[in-house]
Amino acid sequence: MVNPPKKHFLLFCLFALIFYSYYHHSSLPISSNPNPSLSQDIAVFPNHFSQGFSVIIKLLTFNRLNSLSRCLKSLAAADYLSDTVHLHIYIDHFPLPISNHSSESTDFYLEESRQILRFIDGFKWKFGEKIVQYRTGNVGLQAQWLEAWWPSSDHEFAFVVEDDLEVSPLFYKFLRGLIVKYYYNSSNFSQSIYGASLQRPRFVPGKHGNKIDLDSGTHLFLYQLVGTWGQLLFPKPWKEFRLWYDEHKTKGIKPFLDGMVTTGWYKKMGERIWTPWFIKFIHSRGYFNFYTNFQNQRALSVSHRDAGVNYGKSAGPDSQLLDESSLDFNFLDMQPLSNLKWYDFCFRKVFLERVARSMDELGSVLHAVQKQETVLLVSLFGASEVVIRNLLCHFERLNIWNYLLIGSHSDFLFDLARRGHAVVDADEFLHNIRAYKSMNFQDSNARYTEVLVKAYVIKKCLEYRYNSWIVNGNLLFVNSDLFLQSIDTTSDFFVSKSSELVHVRSSSAVQKIWTDAFLSEIAITMDKISLPRECRSFACIVTNLLEQKRSVAIKTIDETNFGRVEAENANQSSLEVGKKILYWSAELGLDVVQKRLKELSMWIIDGDSSCLAVFCHQS
Known part of the structure; x- marks a missing residue:
């Protein structure tokens, strides 16, 4: 074989290098590095995605070392596809003051916190930054969630986990694929979606709502309910919620939503929980959340329901983790958004x-x-x-x-x-x-x-x-x-x-x-x-x-069964009994209409122009 001239050989090597780089990078998954190789899905937003997106894991913990250890080990065992994924750990403090406790119990609380801190300090996170925030006071579960994240951009996503969760090694692959498919692909994007829950759907909050009944072919669907056992949050809706929460909390407006089981939770537990606030916000905005349905009680995130705020005693895992060994379908095969089913708080289908x-x-x-x-x-x-x-x-x-x-x-x-x-x-x-x-x-x-x-x-x-x-x-x-x-x-x-x-x-x-x-x-x-x-x-x-x-x-x-709403309420009593329809002149002012309908208990929206209640009627 005759060796090519040196000049031709250098050109040949350069061409080979370019070809290899192109082929190699085009076959890799999307990276969150500053100059990612864009897939066809993301290429529809080349300007928006030029700096890449990032997912930050927000881990909330308090005093459960064994739970925390299990959670961190599962997070570290996941496949992050060479992406940079940061880990932020928020440690809540034990309640103060403790002057009414004995010195032995005080020492116990201090040692418990030190054990958790020593464990976290020694825990190696090789996928990005590990940032630890150890609070000086006990803020509780609501503040843990609400203060964990303020998005730095519209391309930063938070995956929030509590310490008694265990995630599948496949969880990040799925979340990443979902973000690419439904956030950065304009044909599958909807402003009505606020995130994705990885927990198994098992709860309908609307009283007298329908049972969750999904066929085996439905692996992905949309449901209004927020998930607390592994929830991905999109940046814009979360910012919108935080501002809404600030306004309502400051004005003393409670997140009451009649017809919902979660309202009963709030009346019992008050500000110890945060989900009734978010549910009320979602109801007012008409937003939805991605959920998975993998059959056989499988999920990408499992809660062990350890004793804590939500459980007086440990209840054990709610589902089975989906992993490579139990994978019998292509979990990354995501249908176009137009093909997915949508459900409200009553698990009633929405079109x-x-x-x-x-x-x-x-x-x-x-x-x-x-x-x-x-x-x-x-x-x-x-x-x-x-x-x-x-x-x-x-x-x-x-x-x-x-x-x-x-x-x-x-x-x-x-x-x-x-x-x-x-x-x-x-x-x-x-x-x-x-x-x-x-x-x-x-x-x-x-x-x-x-x-x-x-x-x-x-x-x-x-x-x-x-x-x-x-x-x-x-x-x-x-x-x-x-x-x-x-x-x-x-x-x-x-x-x-x-x-x-x-x-x-x-x-x-x-x-x-x-x-x-x-x-x-x-x-x-x-x-x-x-x-x-x-x-x-x-x-x-x-x-x-x-x-x-x-x-x-x-x-x-x-x-004869019609009641006319007038500017004066002289005939109000005649409107209260046996009427099928109420009507009023189009010239009647809005303030008058609203006042009269309130007097008749027929004004059933709140300050957000949202229904005061969820009304479930079983299909």
Whole structure:
């Protein structure tokens, strides 16, 4: 073999080195070093991820040396994929003063703390910095959690463990894969997610909630409940929580949430625990947490439930650690976020981001929300946000879920969709109808848009043979009797002009009339400058047009069980008994509405515009 010239040989070596470096680094997992090799998932945010992300383990301990030793050994045995992972250990002090203790008990407490400190000092952590904070006073479990972390950036994550936990050697691989998949991949990112729990899901905090029932194919899902046995926290939601906590704690607002088992814990234990605060915050924001479901009681983090704040005596491990020997599936195979299931505090399935912007999108949304072939169409036009949120709390209280919210293009509308409410973006919807139908509608004002979009949504309901209830935001249901009772089949159209409540039955007569031509008549009527102010509502316009047709049976809804909320409370007693619906004039001020509804115990939201209670109805 002839040796190549020296110059060619150097070029050959340089090419080989470049090829090896590229191949070698592209096959490695993502590093948290300043210049990481980016995977396809992370490459969607190259600017955001240019400095890498970091995971800091926050270990909370007090006086359980054996527990601490077991926890640290399991953390040290994990595979960190050559990443830099820092370990921060927070040691709570024994309670002071101890003047009422004997010298022997004082010496015992001192020696117990020294043993823990000696052990931690001698413990080697080779994956990053080991930082120890030994407190001078006893702060308790709540402060241990809340003061352990303030994120230094949006790319710093905290994995919080209490000392009686034991983690799987696979735990970091899983967390790292989850961060890459769902935090740095824009197609799988959601601002509704605050972190990930590695404990086995086994508790439903909502009273009378559903049992946790997941099939073997569901390895990853989202659940509102925070986990305390191995919880990964995302930076932005945690900062938001800490600020929320500071405000509420300073103002003396308690984290009471009726209908939750955890509220009973707080009333019994008070500030010794922190989870009721976080649960109340999560409920107000509509946030969710990743959970795993590995079957056979397996988990990546296991609590030994040693005696302490939460347990009077040791209860033993709650699950079995998932490790290489028990791994019978690809635990890093994470489905797209759109394929995952979401559950609330009642372990009731939640469907997020259902927004209809066209007739085609409307079809699938209607099919998903209808119940007994009936859909409740709720107009958000002219109603304040807090009034609508109060209405939705009553829907939850009454177990009404077959509703569709119709509103203008706004942050409020999309926040409702993010929280699981099905919505129609009326502005986009009408725009797409114009484009598709080539119709020359007038320049839309809010009233025009509201009336016409309602008409088109009803048309779609009729195509699917769904009945429709149409209500405005200035109305509340005391009970659901009106919507559960059978409708007189001899009439097609029911209307209450005073409350603007309308029911459209999916009869053949209505289906024949409710055509594009009829919708054009509605639009033409809305164009009339001379249209009386008192008859610019959907109920009035459609009733008048249908009366001209004479082929649809129209009936006035019996209003004897309706209560009208007035500026003065002279008739309050008449609203308290036997009423099915409360309504008020759209001109009535918000402060008056709120005051009157509070007097009637019908204002059921708090200062965060969040429901005062969680209402569970078993599926």
